[in-house]
Amino acid sequence: MKKKFLYVVNPISGDGDDREEVSDLLCNSLHDVEFQTWETTGKESDPEQIREMLNSNAFDGVLVGGGDGTIKMVVQAIKGMGVPVGIIPLGSANGLATDFGIHGISDACHAIKNGIEKRVDLWDINGELCIHLSDFGFNAGLVRKSSDQEGRGMLSYAKGYLAQLQEIQSYRFRLLEQGDAREVTAKMLVIANAAKYGTGARINPFGDISDGQFEIIALNPEGIDQIISLSISLFKDNIEELDFVKSWSFNELEIENLDGADFQVDGEVMPQTDKVKITKINEPIVFYALE
Numbered sequence: 181m182k183k184k185f186l187y188v189v190n191p192i193s194g195d196g197d198d199r200e201e202v203s204d205l206l207c208n209s210l211h212d213v214e215f216q217t218w219e220t221t222g223k224e225s226d227p228e229q230i231r232e233m234l235n236s237n238a239f240d241g242v243l244v245g246g247g248d249g250t251i252k253m254v255v256q257a258i259k260g261m262g263v264p265v266g267i268i269p270l271g272s273a274n275g276l277a278t279d280f281g282i283h284g285i286s287d288a289c290h291a292i293k294n295g296i297e298k299r300v301d302l303w304d305i306n307g308e309l310c311i312h313l314s315d316f317g318f319n320a321g322l323v324r325k326s327s328d329q330e331g332r333g334m335l336s337y338a339k340g341y342l343a344q345l346q347e348i349q350s351y352r353f354r355l356l357e358q359g360d361a362r363e364v365t366a367k368m369l370v371i372a373n374a375a376k377y378g379t380g381a382r383i384n385p386f387g388d389i390s391d392g393q394f395e396i397i398a399l400n401p402e403g404i405d406q407i408i409s410l411s412i413s414l415f416k417d418n419i420e421e422l423d424f425v426k427s428w429s430f431n432e433l434e435i436e437n438l439d440g441a442d443f444q445v446d447g448e449v450m451p452q453t454d455k456v457k458i459t460k461i462n463e464p465i466v467f468y469a470l471e
């Protein structure tokens with residue numbers, strides 16, 4: 181019998197891939213799957229509508245055509261329902277897809293047909309769902325600048341990156357775990373469930389997305405030489421060798437943001453905050469992945 185998948189597609193995400201062409205590719209590659217397609221509206225009612233469709237139909241899985249924002253909205257809607265999620269990367273950065281070894285539509289189909297079913301931890305950060313990577317400081321400032329730019333996509337990120345380099349600075353943070361406090365100074369402090377940003381930069385070679393823990397990674401390069409070494413190491417996958425990079429694993433933590441650094445969760449800029457609390461959501465979700 182054919183499997184039945186709900187295909188939730190965001191019509192505006194990313195750099196304008198033709199949605200009909202993508203649907204044709206899906207139908208051609210996944211012969212033994214019947215699709216019900218549903219377009220997101222961007223309205224608050226989207227998660228409720230997705231839950232209702234899943235409650236009233238026996239779907240074998242949900243495919244999400246969009247970027248990390250769309251994936252997050254769908255995961256929020258369906259967590260606890262036990263349906264696996266397949267990512268069709270139609271976003272700008274596609275951070276989560278990159279982390280799972282999915283770099284295009286054919287990888288996505290391959291993951292759904294022959295990939296692994298990966299159990300992924302979910303985290304609550306001050307009431308916000310975090311699946312991928314959140315951070316304070318340099319990158320969060322970059323995300324804020326990029327979202328202030330006109331237009332979407334990698335060009336906005338590149339423009340923001342140049343603007344952000346002019347203003348690079350250190351921030352102080354206090355990490356609080358069960359009565360223990362540790363002060364850290366960093367240009368960027370990452371809360372990492374996953375391993376890689378959408379650019380492919382491997383920020384967290386230390387962690388495993390399914391191990392019930394997340395990593396805190398503090399990066400504090402001084403001067404242009406160390407910034408260049410860091411940039412190279414992120415792509416050579418050896419940042420653990422740099423002495424200005426520190427990392428710890430936790431399953432719960434509070435972070436005081438002592439100098440008011442910018443903060444982003446899974447690519448979304450958060451309002452200014454002095455303190456965040458990270459706790460585990462006890463409903464992991466399964467994604468189709470290649471790695």
Ligand SMILES: Nc1ncnc2c1ncn2[C@@H]1O[C@H](COP(=O)(O)OP(=O)(O)OP(=O)(O)O)[C@@H](O)[C@H]1O
Nearest residue numbers: 193194220221222246247248249250271272273274
């Ligand atoms: N029909 C729609 N019209 C307008 N906006 C929409 C619609 N559907 C969803 N959205 C908006 O799309 C955004 C999510 O986009 P998403 O994050 O998936 O893509 P992206 O930003 O291009 O990629 P990435 O997150 O990978 O950088 C949300 O802000 C959501 O409100």
